[in-house]
Amino acid sequence: MKKYLIVGLGNVGDQYFETRHNIGFMALNYFAESNDLSFEDVKYGCICKFKSKGRSFILLKPNTYMNLSGIAVKYWLSKEKIEIENLLVISDDLNLPLCNFRIRSNGNCGGHNGLLDIENTLNTTVYNRLRIGILSDYKNFNQIDFVLGKLNEDEHRELFSIFPKICEVIISFVMNGIDSTMNSYNSKK
Numbered sequence: 001m002k003k004y005l006i007v008g009l010g011n012v013g014d015q016y017f018e019t020r021h022n023i024g025f026m027a028l029n030y031f032a033e034s035n036d037l038s039f040e041d042v043k044y045g046c047i048c049k050f051k052s053k054g055r056s057f058i059l060l061k062p063n064t065y066m067n068l069s070g071i072a073v074k075y076w077l078s079k080e081k082i083e084i085e086n087l088l089v090i091s092d093d094l095n096l097p098l099c100n101f102r103i104r105s106n107g108n109c110g111g112h113n114g115l116l117d118i119e120n121t122l123n124t125t126v127y128n129r130l131r132i133g134i135l136s137d138y139k140n141f142n143q144i145d146f147v148l149g150k151l152n153e154d155e156h157r158e159l160f161s162i163f164p165k166i167c168e169v170i171i172s173f174v175m176n177g178i179d180s181t182m183n184s185y186n187s188k189k
Contacts (some may be wrong), residue, residue: 003056003082004174007073009091010149011086012063019124019150021066021147027132028059028099030163031170044072044159059084069114069123070183077122087172088128091115093188096133098155099162103130103186105178107135128178130169142152 008024016022032039032048039046039061044173048059058080062072067087077087096102106126107116119125134147134155151159166184172181 002086003058003080004086004088005058005060005073005080005082006059006137006170007062007069007076007087007089007175009066009069009089011066016073016148018024018151018156019148020047020090020151020155023134024090025131026159026166027059027090027163027166030160032059032165034164034167035128040048044075045074053175057170057174064103066114067117070117070119073118084122084124084127085178088130088131088178089118089172090130090170092134092147093131094135094143096131097135098133099158100133101130101162101185102168103173103178103182104128106181114155128173130166130173132162134159134164 006028007028008028010016010022010025018026035049037050039048043058044064045062050057060072060076062069064072074085077084091114092109094113095110105128107129108125109119115129118127169181169185172184
């Protein structure tokens, strides 16, 4: 049975709950709740495992904080003997408009410290990622304060409205592969 590691990036702690930087956590929480699944605390994070149609899904929310995400990703890839091509990392993206998302099979970190740590720890930029846009109409903002800031009511509503589509992307990645998923979803909001 093929195994897939789906990683949602974020920071642990109440002060980071529903901040823009925690979109990865929120997406995996939505996926789990929508499928009556739950997470358990394990080494380097919270894990949710389930099987569907001959595939094994392992959802991971690292507890290593954003800037050390690579530790958790590397550990769980090794522990579960998952090939890097079966890894999908979900993160926020300050360079994409709010609610737009992009799926890529490689690339650079784009200034995202969580992705940078994964690249450095795995020693490669060739891994699958799903980046969700968080950029709103704010002008002249402090980037750190913005990404660590709480979603406002409108942002919250808009982002949660795309989570069903994000769930489709996750399932498509596991069932159909990265190329098919990019072709099907990258042109859509």
